[in-house]
Amino acid sequence: MELDNLYQEIILEHYKHPRNHGAVTNADVIINGKNPFCGDEIVLSLKVKDNIVTEVAFEGHGCAISQASASVMTEQIKGKSLQEAKQLFEQFTKMVKGEGDVDTENMDELAAFQGVCDYPTRVKCALLSWNALKKALEGNQK
Amino acid sequence: MELDNLYQEIILEHYKHPRNHGAVTNADVIINGKNPFCGDEIVLSLKVKDNIVTEVAFEGHGCAISQASASVMTEQIKGKSLQEAKQLFEQFTKMVKGEGDVDTENMDELAAFQGVCDYPTRVKCALLSWNALKKALEGNQK
Amino acid sequence: MSGAETILKSKNRITIDNVREQFPFFQQPQNRGLIYLDSAATAQRPQQVLDAWQEFNVLYNANSHRGAYKIAERATDEYERARAKVADFIGAASPEEIVFVRGATEAVNFAAYGWGLHNLKAGDEIIITEMEHHSNLIPWQMAAQKTGAVLKFVGFDETGMLNMPQFYDLLSPKTRLITVTHMSNVLGTIPDLAAIIKAAHATGALVLVDGAQSVPHIPVNVVELDADFYVFSGHKVLGPMGSGALYARREILEKMEPVFFGGSMISDVDYTHSTWNDIPWKFEAGTQNLPGAIGLGAAIDFINKIGIGNIHRHDRDLTDYALAGMQGIKDLRIYGPMHNRGPVISFSLGAIHPHDLATFLDSRNIAIRSGHHCAKLIMKRLRVPATARASFYLYNTKSEIDEFIHNLENAREYFSKWN
Amino acid sequence: MSGAETILKSKNRITIDNVREQFPFFQQPQNRGLIYLDSAATAQRPQQVLDAWQEFNVLYNANSHRGAYKIAERATDEYERARAKVADFIGAASPEEIVFVRGATEAVNFAAYGWGLHNLKAGDEIIITEMEHHSNLIPWQMAAQKTGAVLKFVGFDETGMLNMPQFYDLLSPKTRLITVTHMSNVLGTIPDLAAIIKAAHATGALVLVDGAQSVPHIPVNVVELDADFYVFSGHKVLGPMGSGALYARREILEKMEPVFFGGSMISDVDYTHSTWNDIPWKFEAGTQNLPGAIGLGAAIDFINKIGIGNIHRHDRDLTDYALAGMQGIKDLRIYGPMHNRGPVISFSLGAIHPHDLATFLDSRNIAIRSGHHCAKLIMKRLRVPATARASFYLYNTKSEIDEFIHNLENAREYFSKWN
Ligand SMILES: Cc1ncc(COP(=O)(O)O)c(C=O)c1O
Numbered sequence A, B: 001m002e003l004d005n006l007y008q009e010i011i012l013e014h015y016k017h018p019r020n021h022g023a024v025t026n027a028d029v030i031i032n033g034k035n036p037f038c039g040d041e042i043v044l045s046l047k048v049k050d051n052i053v054t055e056v057a058f059e060g061h062g063c064a065i066s067q068a069s070a071s072v073m074t075e076q077i078k079g080k081s082l083q084e085a086k087q088l089f090e091q092f093t094k095m096v097k098g099e100g101d102v103d104t105e106n107m108d109e110l111a112a113f114q115g116v117c118d119y120p121t122r123v124k125c126a127l128l129s130w131n132a133l134k135k136a137l138e139g140n141q142k
Numbered sequence C, D: 001m002s003g004a005e006t007i008l009k010s011k012n013r014i015t016i017d018n019v020r021e022q023f024p025f026f027q028q029p030q031n032r033g034l035i036y037l038d039s040a041a042t043a044q045r046p047q048q049v050l051d052a053w054q055e056f057n058v059l060y061n062a063n064s065h066r067g068a069y070k071i072a073e074r075a076t077d078e079y080e081r082a083r084a085k086v087a088d089f090i091g092a093a094s095p096e097e098i099v100f101v102r103g104a105t106e107a108v109n110f111a112a113y114g115w116g117l118h119n120l121k122a123g124d125e126i127i128i129t130e131m132e133h134h135s136n137l138i139p140w141q142m143a144a145q146k147t148g149a150v151l152k153f154v155g156f157d158e159t160g161m162l163n164m165p166q167f168y169d170l171l172s173p174k175t176r177l178i179t180v181t182h183m184s185n186v187l188g189t190i191p192d193l194a195a196i197i198k199a200a201h202a203t204g205a206l207v208l209v210d211g212a213q214s215v216p217h218i219p220v221n222v223v224e225l226d227a228d229f230y231v232f233s234g235h236k237v238l239g240p241m242g243s244g245a246l247y248a249r250r251e252i253l254e255k256m257e258p259v260f261f262g263g264s265m266i267s268d269v270d271y272t273h274s275t276w277n278d279i280p281w282k283f284e285a286g287t288q289n290l291p292g293a294i295g296l297g298a299a300i301d302f303i304n305k306i307g308i309g310n311i312h313r314h315d316r317d318l319t320d321y322a323l324a325g326m327q328g329i330k331d332l333r334i335y336g337p338m339h340n341r342g343p344v345i346s347f348s349l350g351a352i353h354p355h356d357l358a359t360f361l362d363s364r365n366i367a368i369r370s371g372h373h374c375a376k377l378i379m380k381r382l383r384v385p386a387t388a389r390a391s392f393y394l395y396n397t398k399s400e401i402d403e404f405i406h407n408l409e410n411a412r413e414y415f416s417k418w419n
């Protein structure tokens, strides 16, 4: 059944058991991500040291896609440089928007979101946490 | 030429030589008539005694139809009772709007405006002074 | 089944198929099989409405009230005729009491700016309910902030019924306005407006009724209702997007300040001051959406042909049918009353997030809405971030509801592997 | 003659006939022979625009930004794509700087409420011209009255040229805003915006440009122009009625207050306070006129296909041709400059009242406008209660202008018996 392309095992697994759920203590950056049209919300907190994301966590509420995406994201960017995180943001965004071929080799579990591009209504769910991350990387913190 | 049905001799005559043009001194009622959409304006002043319109005059600016209509109107209502004036208002309105047959027998020169009903854009011109009169009759003076 | 459903119970038995045929949306190959259950967000439009729009544009497109030629006169006439149709449809005493607007949101804003800012003062109170759409809440927050007036909230219980004792408690000589929905777009609740308006008027308060959800589904008569303001959107009542109406009683409109300023709303203009045209035009600054208003008039013609009473019955029957079916689904929770309610049903299904549920149904070609439905106060009170919502209108059928319910069962099963 | 007129002078030579064919309005039997010279009031619409509107309604009508299903997503996408088209068309730096509105009037009001009321204070000055349309005058009267700011008027001479020395005189550190038309809807004047904006910015004032008449006819680039606000109406640029845009620089929009409140413009909502969505959505409360905006996008596609530069040349040629012909008519007086001006010509003919003249031409199937054209300050300065006005657009032809001029002669003769 095609819907399984969207709701992949990995996604369900992360939805049920979100990783890095909560808030980083003494975070360097706390960013609020929000989709005002549907009401989904995420709060992302990060610790950055020497240009490396050393700690990251998320809280909030939303659908399986947005929650799983946040969970996978935190796992994938932890330990990465800000530069690498930005690169992943770009790759991931391109992939879920279906904008051309994306090399998913270095993307690990992020590749599980490939099916999202066939569900345009859900692209913004998959991107909720990533857009918050982007704001964080741009130093747009509050 | 059909346009002549609108611009009848009588109308041209009144446009060129408006009767009762100016203002009644010590008027009982002064009413401002205005078509805000096109800018035509008329000021009607009346003296009423024992329920009879004893004096009436108009000032303002506008097209041939509105000016001639005001001029003819003043002639026709002078000396008439308020009741008769109201009746004329109703007959005249019905006629220029083309709402059913109107007996033009007692209408004298007012009948010259019969052609207006074929020119819906000009109905409001013909009615400008009459609508002011109606307001005056309703005691809506200012 | 569907072919046999009769929407018009009286003599000439218009069937649901007859009705659907007149909606080109459902006739497109791309939309075949689509079960559209989101009419509370926006309704589909009958051919007659599309034709009216088209006819304006190809035959007599001109600016109204300004032209000195035939098609401009026709444009003006048809626009004003549409106003008269709206007045008739909601039982207004005269067409001049109808201001054309973009929709219910703009209408409430006009009332909040044009009446609110000029009539409210510090300490005055506005009674509002916790079930209002943002469009009938935030304009009053603005008016309250600017004038020092205070908002007082009437809550609702678990079945979605307004807390009437609380309303009577809140009502006081300080109350200047009660602003209340005629039908909740989340809960389907139809508040007891007769009681509210009677009590309000007894204390000298005015009442604004948000008819965005009611006008499409129930016969409305603003004079019988004794509403002071009444607002609705054209696009929810089969008319074009960008159309709608603000009704207010003549005395109120006459005293109300214009909100937007510009062409066509003036009487005279000088360098620093201007004066206003008569009602309703003083509220209609600049070029209006003429074919929008004329299309709304055509929508009303269409509804009148079928009969709003018949539509009301049809929608109510569908709602009862859907409620009955949905109650049979395990873990399905319905928000709102089970009787005497509008054809809009908010619900949740187990722990499935409404967006996921909507995506599942979308993959089955069933369009429902999920989210906060522009009613965050309701979400707060229900303690949920979002709900799923299905809503019905005259073109929906019982077999569509069967499909919907069947697929709710499927969704439950599909997502059950998540537990 | 008309068949040979080339609108596109470059390679693929689109003729005026090719263009006219695409406007169903001119193809209707009822409108055959109608010479429409009132495009400054509202333009006719090409098939492509009507199709876009229709397609929205029959294929993917749904409310934007709210749906959880495919057609709602498409509605949202197409709406936002239309925004990007508008941004491109007027050279805005990004689509978020475009707020969809009903038309130029609403756009100016948004600026007056959202920026004016929050940025003007007693003693501040707004420089405005005597040739503004009411829609770019009365909102500023309102803002001035509410804030204590003062309006300063720049006049114009007998040829309709702005009094630039007076402008420079008026400009001072007190000036907070200059609000000026890009093309007068009465005189056709195209003020020297480059000079005005440069001087304004040198003193720290902002500039709002009313592009209602310019956007249809001349290439506009708001960034090159360095305008702070720019407004226009969709219906004058081949788009549907009920569409239009407010452009403002990002920093301005971000700081500007929303004007209307309701659904879709919020970030969060609580009982007494709410917070706003990002630009541009914070200005778009409630259901928008989606097919209006999408139709405007289609109009822009149509114009881009022909080329706004080509349209500009065509309109200018027609205007020069008409001015030359009209100057040959005895007792005809033209208001406004004779060169470098827009395709809108106001005039009077002897003592004939403009309404009578318009009726005469209407009886010859020629549609012109008569009246104050929502510019009473111009009428005051010209010392006339009204003028007649003819305006041209891409579908008009020289032979239509020949007809028009011929009938002006006829009118002179017809009414001459009145003397
Ligand atoms: C109850 C209610 N009020 C107001 C509105 C606002 O209507 P619109 O978005 O058409 O302005 C809606 C619909 O969204 C509604 O359901």
Ligand SMILES: Cc1ncc(COP(=O)(O)O)c(C=O)c1O
Binding pocket: C263, C285, C286, C287, C288, D040, D041, D102, D103, D104, D105, D106, D133, D135, D136, D181, D183, D184, D185, D210, D212, D213, D233, D235, D374
């Ligand atoms: C110069 C100018 N500004 C503003 C407007 C107002 O535009 P709209 O009526 O479309 O809001 C017009 C047109 O009427 C105009 O010509």
